[in-house]
Amino acid sequence: MAGLISLSSKERPKLSVQKLLLILGLVGLIWAPFFIYPIFVMKVLCFALFACAFNLLLGYAGLLSFGHATFFGGAAYFTAHAVKEWGVPPELGILIGVAGASLLGLVMGFVAIRRQGIYFAMITLALSYMFYFFCLQAAFTHGEDGIQSVPRGYLLGVLDLNNSFNMYYFVLAIFLIGVLIIWRFINSPFGMILKSIRENEQRAISLGYSVAHYKLGAFVMSAALAGLAGAVKALVFQFATLTDVAWQMSGEVILMTLLGGIGTLIGPIFGAGFVATLENYLATSEFPVTIITGIVFMVCVLLFRRGVVGEFYASRLGRKLGFEYRR
Template sequence: MSHTTDTTTGIRSEKAPTVSFTYAAFLLAGLAFLLVAPMFFYPIFLMKLLCFALFACAFNLLLGYTGLLSFGHATFFGGAAYFTAHAVKEWGWTPELGVLLGVAGAAVLGLVMGFVAIRRQGIYFAMITLALSQMFFFFCLQAEFTRGEDGIQQVPRGHLFGFIDLNVATNMYYFVLAVFVIGLAVIWRFVNSPFGMILKSIRENEARATSLGYSVAHYKLGAFVMSAALAGLAGGVKSLVFQFATLTDVTWQMSGEVILMTLLGGIGTLIGPIFGAGLVVTLQNYLATSDFPVTIITGVVFMVCVLVFRRGIIGEFYASRLGRRLGFEHRQ
């Protein structure tokens, strides 16, 4: 991929991204597989995988492209799940409006949390997001509309646009798939826009970006809100898939889980978080009925990946000789 240097700022940036034939073929093959996947796999498992893959991609937008490690992304995922579930069940909203409310609510939460957190860097930023996330967890525990420890149960899926019955598993799956593809397209466009290029420069050298006149705090806040909104999109859809929203969605363990998914797949790549989410969700699904402790097995897998694949599994593939030969080394 070629580069240019902005003569007014001095920041070396990439030109508009191009998609190689191999990369495009890879993406099309993945999409084709997802289109026929319900014929071979349990639809609920696939929908869970897609929801968490989108959640991981949203988190990667903040960590991989902006360099901000948040321990509070469960707030946006779980908060949107609560907002969507309440709107659909108690107010009788259609599923698409419920999901949009969840996205808007997550964006507002991201704006508030980000406004406070971006004032600090490094571990202090991470600890502030964790503290604010725990505050939201206790709010959800006490708030009346969340039903406390019981959560919001029996959430109706309803009819999409008034005529597509989401109670039919196939219809629900393709709705989730459409949301996933749209979310992924938004992330790709955001990352490869001029705004995204500035985020990468902030990640690489924040002091230089500041010295060149960029309002680093504003760009960080924008990335934080976008990441929160997309995490909310995943959470809102998840509440419709499983037809409930509970405290599990807003715990710190959920924030840790999405970090694990992203690191396993490879931060700073578009495909990495999807692969990481697929790996974790598959382990959870197939080990749940076995005698093996899921958390220990997942921990061992994570430890091996950290020791062997320092860039994550997909990140290491991109950097390998085969990945470079196929033209993946610059893919994000």
């Protein structure tokens, strides 16, 4: 996370402020299940990782996918089936889900990256619809009923994941590892080349880079991390349904990312937390959730073009604290 912060040697006092904020965030996550319903916090973490994975593709490669629910929901199905029907341990079930999502990302990305802009987005949407109807008809997904009563099992044969606190800290560890992978990826030479492709693809081609290979690599990495989020989600809620692969799920992760701020690591996490909290609150009220989220999206587009976190980074206070918005 600290990699998002661009600092000079004269800004070391500000560095301590940013480190303090990071430490406070980690401490808050560690103590969160003692004050907030653990299942809800685990939901936020799963969707935050999903949004970060999507932001890796949109924010750093400049590719807008309307089909990321395929990887999230596909991994949820693969993991749920492997754990329930094959009896594999949860860690192996998650690996199976991530592998399945990566394979889907390789196939979908190979087809989609041949086009750009809205054509790329429409191809991912069409392929996502194809996978949705596959899940509707496939025998192992159980159609509209989905895969239910998925056992959490024992992590490494020792840690009982049926205990909410054990499950929470396992999900937190997965989330932190996922975010660390994304941070390392975007700050690697590969990530730098992706940003250059996003800014000026023709110039990257003229410099001799194989743009298609870099785009495909980013697509598969994003799919794998989205699959990791979906696989963990299947164990947390102990089911996988068509909702996980529906186009609405893809729209939801786009909203989370845009609301928080594309091109930032913290933004999608904030957006996921806000949307999940809003949906959780409205679930017990008479307000239609879709209308409210639509209004939130409109306000974000009109007033927060960079997203909430992006606007804070670009503000005077954000710059004073040493944050820098780069897009």
